[in-house]
Amino acid sequence: MIEVNNIHKSFGDAHILKGISTTFENGKTNLIIGQSGSGKTVFLKCLLGLFSPEKGSIVYDGKKYSDLTENEKRDLRQEMGMVFQGSALFDSMTVAGNVKFPLEMFTKQSASEMDDRVNTVLKRVNLVDAHHKYPAEISGGMQKRVAIARAIVMNPKYLFCDEPNSGLDPKTAILIDDLIKEITEEYNITTIINTHDMNSVMQIGEKILFLKDGLKEWEGTKNEIFKTENEAVTNFVYSSDLFKKVRQMYIEERN
Amino acid sequence: MNYLASIGSYSMMVVEVFKKPTKWRIMKSLILKEVDELVYGSLGIIIFISFFIGAVVAIQTALNLTNPIIPRSLIGFATRQSVILEFAPTFVSIIMAGKVGSYITSSIGTMRVTEQIDALEVMGVNSLNYLVFPKIIAMLFYPFAIAISMYVGIFGGWLAGVFGGFLTSTDFVTGLQTDFIPFHIAYAFIKTLIFAFIIATIPSFHGYYMKGGALEVGKASTTSFVWTSVVIIILNYLLTQLLLG
Numbered sequence: 001m002i003e004v005n006n007i008h009k010s011f012g013d014a015h016i017l018k019g020i021s022t023t024f025e026n027g028k029t030n031l032i033i034g035q036s037g038s039g040k041t042v043f044l045k046c047l048l049g050l051f052s053p054e055k056g057s058i059v060y061d062g063k064k065y066s067d068l069t070e071n072e073k074r075d076l077r078q079e080m081g082m083v084f085q086g087s088a089l090f091d092s093m094t095v096a097g098n099v100k101f102p103l104e105m106f107t108k109q110s111a112s113e114m115d116d117r118v119n120t121v122l123k124r125v126n127l128v129d130a131h132h133k134y135p136a137e138i139s140g141g142m143q144k145r146v147a148i149a150r151a152i153v154m155n156p157k158y159l160f161c162d163e164p165n166s167g168l169d170p171k172t173a174i175l176i177d178d179l180i181k182e183i184t185e186e187y188n189i190t191t192i193i194n195t196h197d198m199n200s201v202m203q204i205g206e207k208i209l210f211l212k213d214g215l216k217e218w219e220g221t222k223n224e225i226f227k228t229e230n231e232a233v234t235n236f237v238y239s240s241d242l243f244k245k246v247r248q249m250y251i252e253e254r255n
Numbered sequence: 256m257n258y259l260a261s262i263g264s265y266s267m268m269v270v271e272v273f274k275k276p277t278k279w280r281i282m283k284s285l286i287l288k289e290v291d292e293l294v295y296g297s298l299g300i301i302i303f304i305s306f307f308i309g310a311v312v313a314i315q316t317a318l319n320l321t322n323p324i325i326p327r328s329l330i331g332f333a334t335r336q337s338v339i340l341e342f343a344p345t346f347v348s349i350i351m352a353g354k355v356g357s358y359i360t361s362s363i364g365t366m367r368v369t370e371q372i373d374a375l376e377v378m379g380v381n382s383l384n385y386l387v388f389p390k391i392i393a394m395l396f397y398p399f400a401i402a403i404s405m406y407v408g409i410f411g412g413w414l415a416g417v418f419g420g421f422l423t424s425t426d427f428v429t430g431l432q433t434d435f436i437p438f439h440i441a442y443a444f445i446k447t448l449i450f451a452f453i454i455a456t457i458p459s460f461h462g463y464y465m466k467g468g469a470l471e472v473g474k475a476s477t478t479s480f481v482w483t484s485v486v487i488i489i490l491n492y493l494l495t496q497l498l499l500g
Contacts, residue, residue: 048377074275077379088370102378104281160377 001025002047002158002190007056009042016042017053018214027188029181029204031195034211035236041162043211044194048160049077061157078106081151081189083161083180087143089135089150095122096131099149106154121149125179141172145179152183159184161193165200173197177204198243201225210236226250265460272388272456275381282389289393293355293455294400300354301347301404305338308346309408310415312337317421327422331430334412336439343404344443345491348450351397352483356458359390360479363462364472372463387459394451401447442498449494450487457483 002024009017016039024030032040045051047058049065058065060076068076089098096118103114122128125145130138135146144164151159161180165173181204184191193200201208201222208225210218210233218233225237226247238244276282316333363386366372375382409431417424461479465471 050373050376074379077377080377082374082377084370084374086369088374090371090374091365091369105278105378105380 001061002192003059004047005057005059007043007046007053007058009039009046009051009053016214017046019056020211020214020216021056022209022216022219024190024192024207026190027185028206029184029191029193030207030209031193031201031205032209032211033195033201033236034217036196038211039214040194040211044160044162044192047192048080048082049073078102078154079157081154081156081159083144083147083151083159083164085163085166087135087140087147089143089146091135094132094134095127095138095146098135098146099153102150102154117153118149121153122146124152124183125149140167141169141176144168144172144176148176148179148183152187155187157189159189159191161191161195163195163197164193165195165197170199173199174203180204198237198240201237202246227254264464265457268383268387268460268463269456271381271383272391273384275384276388277380277385285385285389286392289389290396292358293390293393294396297351297354298400298403300350301400302407304350305343305347305404305408306411308342309334309338309411312342312408313412313416313421314419317416317419326426326430328426328430328433330416330422331412331427332433333430334409334416334427335431335435338408338412339405339439339443341491342408343401344446344450345487347401347404348447348454348487349484351450351454352458352487353480355454356479356483357476359455359458360462360465360476361472363387363459364465364475367463367465368468368472383463386463387456390455390459391452394455395448397451397454398444398447401443405443442494445498446491446494449490453483453486453490457486 004020004022006019006021007017008015008019020043032043034040042051046053063076065073065076090101093101099118099121100114103109103117109117122131125148127142127145127149130142130146135143138146159180164176164180168176177200180191180193183189195201205222208220208222209216212232218228218230220228225233228234238247313330313334316330320327320329366386372382375385413424413427416422416427458479461475461482465475
């Protein structure tokens with residue numbers, strides 16, 4: 001579980017996060033949504049420890065990040081997996097090399113143990129024939145799956161995903177969403193996804209956090225988002241005609 | 256003020272490079288890869304340029320020796336002094352600032368743009384140690400390339416001088432041995448080692464701290480070449496004054 005208490009973050013004169021508090025629970029897919037410039041990426045990078053908030057605290061299963069020593073922070077980061085928007089695979093390594101990288105860096109496993117683990121996670125993300133290919137030789141969807149495999153290879157407690165569906169076709173995007181949800185439940189990890197994709201919100205959003213101008217505007221479940229009267233949320237989530245109709249049908253069905 | 260801030264950031268980066276080392280098993284392969292990319296991969300251009308510059312130095316000296324009192328062996332002497340003192344350590348380093356420096360800036364800059372550096376940091380890897388330290392160690396082999404440059408440059412001068420009919424082989428060798436000061440070799444290699452550190456770190460700094468996209472990677476490569484060259488030329492002056500003045 002991750003508890004966020006009143007965090008603030010600025011860059012020069014720009015006050016990006018203006019006091020966000022929330023809780024992300026284990027075994028759940030938590031989605032952060034909001035318009036571009038609302039502070040989602042900065043918030044995610046604060047959760048990852050890449051940015052230090054000026055005020056407030058982030059507590060990971062009882063461990064307050066700001067109280068940890070540098071070594072403890074690095075140990076904590078090894079419990080985090082991250083899927084970047086552009087996958088961020090290492091160009092100079094093969095698919096297997098990318099997935100094996102965290103094992104080589106942080107474990108004392110033998111080569112055969114590492115290979116077994118790599119095979120297991122690549123199988124889990126349905127990539128069995130791509131071991132020796134380089135990132136440039138595989139599709140965007142496959143790159144995302146490699147990034148997920150790399151993120152889970154160390155059995156993380158926390159999984160962060162920044163726009164995991166960006167640049168993917170709708171069918172592949174759904175596959176990636178389902179894969180993230182399955183992995184979250186299977187490994188009982190705390191998953192936090194930064195997304196613009198409303199399909200993801202409807203598909204896997206067990207908890208949704210809506211940010212606006214660096215503040216938490218709304219939070220709730222995917223069922224609650226249908227009923228909310230919050231104008232900022234409805235304007236953002238139901239900006240397309242399709243979603244307006246979906247919402248209308250949902251409300252009529254409930255009534 | 257921006258320059259001071261950059262010097263401060265650069266110094267802090269250098270300190271950070273030596274903290275929290277990467278596992279030796281991984282570092283060893285990274286160093287070997289960088290030796291191959293940065294030093295071994297540059298030998299071709301170093302040999303090519305050294306040969307022709309050595310030859311041109313010999314020809315220019317010969318063509319300007321119009322006074323019959325001055326011995327022809329001076330061509331060998333001038334070639335040796337030019338190549339060992341300045342051409343091999345300084346001129347080749349400026350060429351390397353372009354070739355190796357732009358490679359370092361663009362490769363690290365691309366990793367920054369594509370979030371690969373963030374990926375390393377999130378995993379708990381000291382990205383500066385992982386990326387920059389192997390380059391610094393690999394560049395410790397750079398003096399070997401400069402030694403080859405010295406040899407090939409002088410050989411080029413000998414070929415151009417002897418086969419161009421400017422002097423005999425014996426005269427050239429006599430010139431090479433005239434007033435030879437062994438400390439000049441030490442001076443050249445001290446400079447080379449310092450330039451090697453500069454070539455490894457300044458381009459890394461420009462790549463690591465760049466912001467933006469593909470266009471900015473190109474701009475960072477150009478800026479890094481300019482600054483690496485400027486620093487090499489200033490240090491060359493200071494080191495010459497300090498060691499030979």
